[in-house]
Amino acid sequence: MNNEPRVNERIHVDQVRLVGPGGEQVGVVRVEDALRLAQESGLDLVEVAPNSNPPVAKLMDYGKFKYESAQKAREARRNQSNTVIKSIRIGLKIDENDYNTKKGQAERFLNGGDKVKFDLRFKGREQSRPDQGVRLLRGIAEELSEISTIEAAPRAEGRNMSMVLAPLRKKSEAKSDQRRRREAERESRRAEKTRRSGEEQDEVKPAETPQAPAKPSMPMPKPPRASN
Structure with a gap:
Protein backbone atom coordinates (compact mmCIF):
# COMPACT_ATOMS: atom_id res chain seq x y z
CA MET A 1 0.00 0.00 0.00
CA ASN A 79 18.96 4.79 18.38
CA GLN A 80 16.36 2.12 19.01
CA SER A 81 17.59 -0.76 21.14
CA ASN A 82 15.92 -3.92 22.35
CA THR A 83 15.35 -3.41 26.05
CA VAL A 84 16.03 -6.46 28.18
CA ILE A 85 14.11 -7.24 31.36
CA LYS A 86 16.43 -8.50 34.08
CA SER A 87 14.84 -10.58 36.83
CA ILE A 88 15.89 -10.36 40.48
CA ARG A 89 14.40 -12.72 43.06
CA ILE A 90 14.03 -11.63 46.65
CA GLY A 91 12.35 -12.91 49.78
CA LEU A 92 10.20 -11.14 52.34
CA LYS A 93 12.72 -11.82 55.13
CA ILE A 94 15.74 -10.69 53.15
CA ASP A 95 18.75 -9.68 55.29
CA GLU A 96 20.58 -6.39 54.91
CA ASN A 97 23.61 -7.76 53.04
CA ASP A 98 21.49 -9.64 50.53
CA TYR A 99 19.25 -6.60 50.15
CA ASN A 100 22.20 -4.35 49.32
CA THR A 101 23.55 -6.94 46.89
CA LYS A 102 20.23 -7.18 45.05
CA LYS A 103 19.88 -3.40 44.98
CA GLY A 104 23.40 -3.08 43.55
CA GLN A 105 22.51 -5.55 40.79
CA ALA A 106 19.41 -3.53 39.97
CA GLU A 107 21.45 -0.31 39.82
CA ARG A 108 23.87 -1.85 37.30
CA PHE A 109 21.03 -3.14 35.12
CA LEU A 110 19.16 0.18 35.21
CA ASN A 111 22.28 2.24 34.53
CA GLY A 112 22.89 -0.04 31.55
CA GLY A 113 19.47 0.87 30.14
CA ASP A 114 17.65 -2.39 31.01
CA LYS A 115 14.42 -2.87 32.92
CA VAL A 116 14.39 -4.76 36.20
CA LYS A 117 11.66 -7.10 37.40
CA PHE A 118 11.64 -7.91 41.11
CA ASP A 119 10.07 -11.29 41.89
CA LEU A 120 9.12 -11.74 45.53
CA ARG A 121 7.99 -15.20 46.66
CA PHE A 122 5.99 -15.65 49.85
CA LYS A 123 6.74 -18.66 52.04
CA GLY A 124 4.19 -20.35 54.25
CA ARG A 125 2.11 -17.88 56.23
CA GLU A 126 3.83 -14.93 54.55
CA GLN A 127 1.20 -15.17 51.86
CA SER A 128 -1.32 -13.69 54.30
CA ARG A 129 0.79 -10.51 54.60
CA PRO A 130 0.88 -9.05 51.05
CA ASP A 131 1.05 -5.53 52.49
CA GLN A 132 4.57 -6.26 53.75
CA GLY A 133 5.60 -7.34 50.26
CA VAL A 134 4.21 -4.11 48.83
CA ARG A 135 6.14 -2.05 51.39
CA LEU A 136 9.36 -3.92 50.60
CA LEU A 137 9.05 -3.43 46.85
CA ARG A 138 7.95 0.19 47.19
CA GLY A 139 10.95 0.82 49.41
CA ILE A 140 13.31 -0.57 46.75
CA ALA A 141 11.63 1.60 44.12
CA GLU A 142 12.07 4.66 46.32
CA GLU A 143 15.78 3.99 46.80
CA LEU A 144 16.22 3.59 43.04
CA SER A 145 13.98 6.53 42.10
CA GLU A 146 16.91 8.66 40.88
CA ILE A 147 17.65 6.24 38.03
CA SER A 148 14.31 4.53 37.43
CA THR A 149 10.55 4.79 37.48
CA ILE A 150 7.86 2.24 38.32
CA GLU A 151 6.54 0.74 35.11
CA ALA A 152 4.45 -1.99 36.76
CA ALA A 153 3.38 -1.46 40.37
CA PRO A 154 3.66 -4.34 42.88
CA ARG A 155 1.09 -6.97 42.00
CA ALA A 156 0.35 -10.27 43.72
CA GLU A 157 0.00 -13.47 41.70
CA GLY A 158 -0.64 -16.41 44.02
CA ARG A 159 2.47 -16.88 46.16
CA ASN A 160 4.41 -14.35 44.09
CA MET A 161 4.48 -10.59 43.88
CA SER A 162 6.27 -8.69 41.15
CA MET A 163 7.24 -5.13 40.27
CA VAL A 164 8.95 -3.74 37.17
CA LEU A 165 11.25 -0.71 37.16
CA ALA A 166 12.19 1.05 33.94
CA PRO A 167 15.39 3.10 33.51
CA LEU A 168 15.06 6.85 33.14
CA ARG A 169 17.68 6.87 30.37
CA LYS A 170 17.45 5.13 27.03
CA LYS A 171 19.75 2.21 26.42
CA SER A 172 21.43 4.08 23.56
CA GLU A 173 22.27 6.93 25.95
CA ALA A 174 23.66 4.50 28.51
CA LYS A 175 25.84 2.87 25.86
CA SER A 176 27.12 6.27 24.73
CA ASP A 177 28.06 7.12 28.31
CA GLN A 178 29.83 3.79 28.69
CA ARG A 179 31.82 4.43 25.51
CA ARG A 180 32.80 7.88 26.74
CA ARG A 181 33.92 6.46 30.09
CA ARG A 182 35.97 3.77 28.40
CA GLU A 183 37.62 6.33 26.13
CA ALA A 184 38.38 8.57 29.10
CA GLU A 185 39.89 5.63 30.99
CA ARG A 186 42.05 4.68 28.00
CA GLU A 187 43.24 8.27 27.66
CA SER A 188 44.05 8.39 31.37
CA ARG A 189 46.05 5.15 31.11
CA ARG A 190 47.97 6.49 28.09
CA ALA A 191 48.80 9.70 29.96
CA GLU A 192 49.95 7.72 33.02
CA LYS A 193 52.10 5.47 30.84
CA THR A 194 53.69 8.50 29.18
CA ARG A 195 54.37 10.09 32.56
CA ARG A 196 56.01 6.95 33.95
CA SER A 197 58.10 6.55 30.81
CA GLY A 198 59.40 10.10 31.23
CA GLU A 199 60.29 9.44 34.87
CA GLU A 200 62.19 6.27 33.95
CA GLN A 201 64.20 8.16 31.33
CA ASP A 202 65.13 10.76 33.93
CA GLU A 203 66.34 8.01 36.30
CA VAL A 204 68.72 6.39 33.75
CA LYS A 205 70.05 9.69 32.42
CA PRO A 206 73.90 9.70 33.00
CA ALA A 207 75.15 12.12 35.57
CA GLU A 208 76.98 15.13 34.25
CA THR A 209 80.80 15.00 34.56
CA PRO A 210 81.88 17.56 37.12
CA GLN A 211 84.07 20.24 35.68
CA ALA A 212 87.53 20.83 37.18
CA PRO A 213 87.72 24.02 39.13
CA ALA A 214 89.30 26.84 37.18
CA LYS A 215 92.94 27.58 38.07
CA PRO A 216 93.44 30.92 39.72
CA SER A 217 95.12 33.40 37.41
CA MET A 218 98.65 34.50 38.33
CA PRO A 219 98.97 38.20 39.11
CA MET A 220 100.80 40.18 36.49
CA PRO A 221 104.25 41.40 37.69
CA LYS A 222 104.52 45.11 38.27
CA PRO A 223 106.95 46.96 36.04
CA PRO A 224 110.17 48.24 37.85
CA ARG A 225 110.13 51.80 39.05
CA ALA A 226 112.35 54.18 37.20
CA SER A 227 115.29 55.64 39.24
CA ASN A 228 115.87 59.41 39.49
Whole structure:
Protein backbone atom coordinates (compact mmCIF):
# COMPACT_ATOMS: atom_id res chain seq x y z
CA MET A 1 0.00 0.00 0.00
CA ASN A 2 1.38 3.40 -0.99
CA ASN A 3 1.22 5.81 1.95
CA GLU A 4 2.87 8.70 0.14
CA PRO A 5 0.74 11.83 -0.25
CA ARG A 6 -0.53 13.01 -3.60
CA VAL A 7 1.67 15.69 -5.13
CA ASN A 8 1.01 18.34 -7.80
CA GLU A 9 -1.04 17.03 -10.77
CA ARG A 10 -1.94 13.86 -8.84
CA ILE A 11 -4.26 15.93 -6.63
CA HIS A 12 -7.65 15.38 -8.31
CA VAL A 13 -9.99 17.73 -6.43
CA ASP A 14 -11.61 21.01 -7.31
CA GLN A 15 -10.47 23.03 -4.28
CA VAL A 16 -7.90 22.80 -1.51
CA ARG A 17 -7.31 24.65 1.72
CA LEU A 18 -3.88 26.03 0.94
CA VAL A 19 -1.08 26.41 3.48
CA GLY A 20 2.01 28.42 2.57
CA PRO A 21 5.61 27.18 2.91
CA GLY A 22 5.98 28.92 6.26
CA GLY A 23 2.72 27.49 7.66
CA GLU A 24 0.66 30.57 6.87
CA GLN A 25 -3.00 30.03 6.01
CA VAL A 26 -3.77 31.15 2.46
CA GLY A 27 -7.39 29.96 2.42
CA VAL A 28 -9.58 27.87 0.12
CA VAL A 29 -8.47 28.17 -3.50
CA ARG A 30 -9.01 26.29 -6.72
CA VAL A 31 -6.47 23.54 -7.22
CA GLU A 32 -5.44 25.14 -10.54
CA ASP A 33 -4.53 28.34 -8.72
CA ALA A 34 -2.65 26.40 -6.02
CA LEU A 35 -0.65 24.56 -8.70
CA ARG A 36 0.17 27.85 -10.39
CA LEU A 37 1.42 29.32 -7.10
CA ALA A 38 3.54 26.23 -6.52
CA GLN A 39 5.09 26.51 -9.98
CA GLU A 40 5.79 30.22 -9.57
CA SER A 41 7.44 29.59 -6.19
CA GLY A 42 9.53 26.66 -7.44
CA LEU A 43 7.81 24.41 -4.91
CA ASP A 44 5.46 21.43 -4.87
CA LEU A 45 1.82 21.25 -3.92
CA VAL A 46 1.49 18.40 -1.41
CA GLU A 47 -1.83 17.08 -0.09
CA VAL A 48 -1.23 16.76 3.66
CA ALA A 49 -4.81 16.14 4.87
CA PRO A 50 -6.79 14.36 2.13
CA ASN A 51 -9.79 13.56 4.35
CA SER A 52 -10.51 17.17 5.27
CA ASN A 53 -13.28 19.08 3.51
CA PRO A 54 -11.79 20.54 1.42
CA PRO A 55 -8.45 18.66 1.49
CA VAL A 56 -5.50 20.56 2.94
CA ALA A 57 -2.51 21.08 0.67
CA LYS A 58 0.81 22.73 1.47
CA LEU A 59 3.47 24.41 -0.62
CA MET A 60 6.85 22.78 0.07
CA ASP A 61 10.02 21.30 -1.42
CA TYR A 62 8.79 17.71 -1.47
CA GLY A 63 12.18 16.21 -2.38
CA LYS A 64 13.84 17.89 0.60
CA PHE A 65 10.93 16.90 2.83
CA LYS A 66 11.25 13.21 1.85
CA TYR A 67 15.03 13.27 2.38
CA GLU A 68 14.76 14.81 5.85
CA SER A 69 11.99 12.37 6.81
CA ALA A 70 14.13 9.42 5.72
CA GLN A 71 17.09 10.77 7.71
CA LYS A 72 14.97 11.08 10.84
CA ALA A 73 13.60 7.55 10.40
CA ARG A 74 17.12 6.12 10.04
CA GLU A 75 18.29 8.01 13.11
CA ALA A 76 15.34 6.69 15.11
CA ARG A 77 16.08 3.11 14.05
CA ARG A 78 19.76 3.52 14.89
CA ASN A 79 18.96 4.79 18.38
CA GLN A 80 16.36 2.12 19.01
CA SER A 81 17.59 -0.76 21.14
CA ASN A 82 15.92 -3.92 22.35
CA THR A 83 15.35 -3.41 26.05
CA VAL A 84 16.03 -6.46 28.18
CA ILE A 85 14.11 -7.24 31.36
CA LYS A 86 16.43 -8.50 34.08
CA SER A 87 14.84 -10.58 36.83
CA ILE A 88 15.89 -10.36 40.48
CA ARG A 89 14.40 -12.72 43.06
CA ILE A 90 14.03 -11.63 46.65
CA GLY A 91 12.35 -12.91 49.78
CA LEU A 92 10.20 -11.14 52.34
CA LYS A 93 12.72 -11.82 55.13
CA ILE A 94 15.74 -10.69 53.15
CA ASP A 95 18.75 -9.68 55.29
CA GLU A 96 20.58 -6.39 54.91
CA ASN A 97 23.61 -7.76 53.04
CA ASP A 98 21.49 -9.64 50.53
CA TYR A 99 19.25 -6.60 50.15
CA ASN A 100 22.20 -4.35 49.32
CA THR A 101 23.55 -6.94 46.89
CA LYS A 102 20.23 -7.18 45.05
CA LYS A 103 19.88 -3.40 44.98
CA GLY A 104 23.40 -3.08 43.55
CA GLN A 105 22.51 -5.55 40.79
CA ALA A 106 19.41 -3.53 39.97
CA GLU A 107 21.45 -0.31 39.82
CA ARG A 108 23.87 -1.85 37.30
CA PHE A 109 21.03 -3.14 35.12
CA LEU A 110 19.16 0.18 35.21
CA ASN A 111 22.28 2.24 34.53
CA GLY A 112 22.89 -0.04 31.55
CA GLY A 113 19.47 0.87 30.14
CA ASP A 114 17.65 -2.39 31.01
CA LYS A 115 14.42 -2.87 32.92
CA VAL A 116 14.39 -4.76 36.20
CA LYS A 117 11.66 -7.10 37.40
CA PHE A 118 11.64 -7.91 41.11
CA ASP A 119 10.07 -11.29 41.89
CA LEU A 120 9.12 -11.74 45.53
CA ARG A 121 7.99 -15.20 46.66
CA PHE A 122 5.99 -15.65 49.85
CA LYS A 123 6.74 -18.66 52.04
CA GLY A 124 4.19 -20.35 54.25
CA ARG A 125 2.11 -17.88 56.23
CA GLU A 126 3.83 -14.93 54.55
CA GLN A 127 1.20 -15.17 51.86
CA SER A 128 -1.32 -13.69 54.30
CA ARG A 129 0.79 -10.51 54.60
CA PRO A 130 0.88 -9.05 51.05
CA ASP A 131 1.05 -5.53 52.49
CA GLN A 132 4.57 -6.26 53.75
CA GLY A 133 5.60 -7.34 50.26
CA VAL A 134 4.21 -4.11 48.83
CA ARG A 135 6.14 -2.05 51.39
CA LEU A 136 9.36 -3.92 50.60
CA LEU A 137 9.05 -3.43 46.85
CA ARG A 138 7.95 0.19 47.19
CA GLY A 139 10.95 0.82 49.41
CA ILE A 140 13.31 -0.57 46.75
CA ALA A 141 11.63 1.60 44.12
CA GLU A 142 12.07 4.66 46.32
CA GLU A 143 15.78 3.99 46.80
CA LEU A 144 16.22 3.59 43.04
CA SER A 145 13.98 6.53 42.10
CA GLU A 146 16.91 8.66 40.88
CA ILE A 147 17.65 6.24 38.03
CA SER A 148 14.31 4.53 37.43
CA THR A 149 10.55 4.79 37.48
CA ILE A 150 7.86 2.24 38.32
CA GLU A 151 6.54 0.74 35.11
CA ALA A 152 4.45 -1.99 36.76
CA ALA A 153 3.38 -1.46 40.37
CA PRO A 154 3.66 -4.34 42.88
CA ARG A 155 1.09 -6.97 42.00
CA ALA A 156 0.35 -10.27 43.72
CA GLU A 157 0.00 -13.47 41.70
CA GLY A 158 -0.64 -16.41 44.02
CA ARG A 159 2.47 -16.88 46.16
CA ASN A 160 4.41 -14.35 44.09
CA MET A 161 4.48 -10.59 43.88
CA SER A 162 6.27 -8.69 41.15
CA MET A 163 7.24 -5.13 40.27
CA VAL A 164 8.95 -3.74 37.17
CA LEU A 165 11.25 -0.71 37.16
CA ALA A 166 12.19 1.05 33.94
CA PRO A 167 15.39 3.10 33.51
CA LEU A 168 15.06 6.85 33.14
CA ARG A 169 17.68 6.87 30.37
CA LYS A 170 17.45 5.13 27.03
CA LYS A 171 19.75 2.21 26.42
CA SER A 172 21.43 4.08 23.56
CA GLU A 173 22.27 6.93 25.95
CA ALA A 174 23.66 4.50 28.51
CA LYS A 175 25.84 2.87 25.86
CA SER A 176 27.12 6.27 24.73
CA ASP A 177 28.06 7.12 28.31
CA GLN A 178 29.83 3.79 28.69
CA ARG A 179 31.82 4.43 25.51
CA ARG A 180 32.80 7.88 26.74
CA ARG A 181 33.92 6.46 30.09
CA ARG A 182 35.97 3.77 28.40
CA GLU A 183 37.62 6.33 26.13
CA ALA A 184 38.38 8.57 29.10
CA GLU A 185 39.89 5.63 30.99
CA ARG A 186 42.05 4.68 28.00
CA GLU A 187 43.24 8.27 27.66
CA SER A 188 44.05 8.39 31.37
CA ARG A 189 46.05 5.15 31.11
CA ARG A 190 47.97 6.49 28.09
CA ALA A 191 48.80 9.70 29.96
CA GLU A 192 49.95 7.72 33.02
CA LYS A 193 52.10 5.47 30.84
CA THR A 194 53.69 8.50 29.18
CA ARG A 195 54.37 10.09 32.56
CA ARG A 196 56.01 6.95 33.95
CA SER A 197 58.10 6.55 30.81
CA GLY A 198 59.40 10.10 31.23
CA GLU A 199 60.29 9.44 34.87
CA GLU A 200 62.19 6.27 33.95
CA GLN A 201 64.20 8.16 31.33
CA ASP A 202 65.13 10.76 33.93
CA GLU A 203 66.34 8.01 36.30
CA VAL A 204 68.72 6.39 33.75
CA LYS A 205 70.05 9.69 32.42
CA PRO A 206 73.90 9.70 33.00
CA ALA A 207 75.15 12.12 35.57
CA GLU A 208 76.98 15.13 34.25
CA THR A 209 80.80 15.00 34.56
CA PRO A 210 81.88 17.56 37.12
CA GLN A 211 84.07 20.24 35.68
CA ALA A 212 87.53 20.83 37.18
CA PRO A 213 87.72 24.02 39.13
CA ALA A 214 89.30 26.84 37.18
CA LYS A 215 92.94 27.58 38.07
CA PRO A 216 93.44 30.92 39.72
CA SER A 217 95.12 33.40 37.41
CA MET A 218 98.65 34.50 38.33
CA PRO A 219 98.97 38.20 39.11
CA MET A 220 100.80 40.18 36.49
CA PRO A 221 104.25 41.40 37.69
CA LYS A 222 104.52 45.11 38.27
CA PRO A 223 106.95 46.96 36.04
CA PRO A 224 110.17 48.24 37.85
CA ARG A 225 110.13 51.80 39.05
CA ALA A 226 112.35 54.18 37.20
CA SER A 227 115.29 55.64 39.24
CA ASN A 228 115.87 59.41 39.49
